[in-house]
Amino acid sequence: MTYTVQIKVMPLKELLDPQGKAVMGGLANLGLNGVDDVRVGKHITLQVNADSPENAKAIADEASKKLLSNAVMEYFEIVVD
Amino acid sequence: MTYTVQIKVMPLKELLDPQGKAVMGGLANLGLNGVDDVRVGKHITLQVNADSPENAKAIADEASKKLLSNAVMEYFEIVVD
Numbered sequence: 001m002t003y004t005v006q007i008k009v010m011p012l013k014e015l016l017d018p019q020g021k022a023v024m025g026g027l028a029n030l031g032l033n034g035v036d037d038v039r040v041g042k043h044i045t046l047q048v049n050a051d052s053p054e055n056a057k058a059i060a061d062e063a064s065k066k067l068l069s070n071a072v073m074e075y076f077e078i079v080v081d
Numbered sequence: 082m083t084y085t086v087q088i089k090v091m092p093l094k095e096l097l098d099p100q101g102k103a104v105m106g107g108l109a110n111l112g113l114n115g116v117d118d119v120r121v122g123k124h125i126t127l128q129v130n131a132d133s134p135e136n137a138k139a140i141a142d143e144a145s146k147k148l149l150s151n152a153v154m155e156y157f158e159i160v161v162d
Contacts, residue, residue, distance in 0.1 A: 002117060008124045023125070026148050034140050036083060036128040043089045043124035044104070047117040059115050067107050 003048050003056035004081040009069045010041035044068055053080045084129050084137035085162040090150045091122035125149055134161045 011017045020038040027035050046063065050056040060078045069076045092098045101119040108116050127144065131137040138161050145157045 010124065010126065020125075023148065027144055030144075030147055032140065032144055032147070034130045034137075035144065036130055038128075039126045041124045041126075043091065043122045044101075045091065045120045045122075047119075049115045049117055056115075059113065063108055063111075063113055063116065066111055066113070067104065 001049070001051065003050060003053055005046040005048050005056055005060040006079045006081065007044040007046065007060055007064055007068060007076055008041060008079075009044065009064070009074050009076045010039055011073060012075055015073060041074070042068070056080050082130070082132065084131060084134055086127040086129050086137055086141040087160045087162065088125040088127065088141055088145055088149060088157055089122065089160075090125065090145070090155050090157045091120055092154060093156055096154060122155070123149070137161050 017039050019040040023038045023040060024035060046060055048056040048059050050059060057078055057080050064076045064078065065071070098120050100121040104119045104121060105116060127141055129137040129140050131140060138159055141159045145159065150157045
């Protein structure tokens, strides 16, 4: 069966996020107030062929660790739809 | 009150996603099988100061339309935590 797996990869909370800071500046320039903080990361959607949601999540976990995220700078979260 | 708003910005389904195709190639090279399709987009987390979740979502919606996404190539989804 094919499962849709959503992976969110974000910069670690302890680190600065220059892209997020740039977006904050952009929002202020557009006159959009009320945004206190912005963090920008990646969102990856996988179509995984597996026999159970647990196995689909295991494949996504391995993909995230080996290729999609850098543990020094990023953390990831996986949701199987 | 401060609301955490999650915004997912992904390439439109009708369009090719070269970054996703590159990730698929990378996964195959790593020997990770079972992944049929990959789409890569952005994930943005906003801390929004608003008086209701509806207003926080409205601010995120305006930010997404004006700055964070390009309607020609991308769609976005907003979730207020």
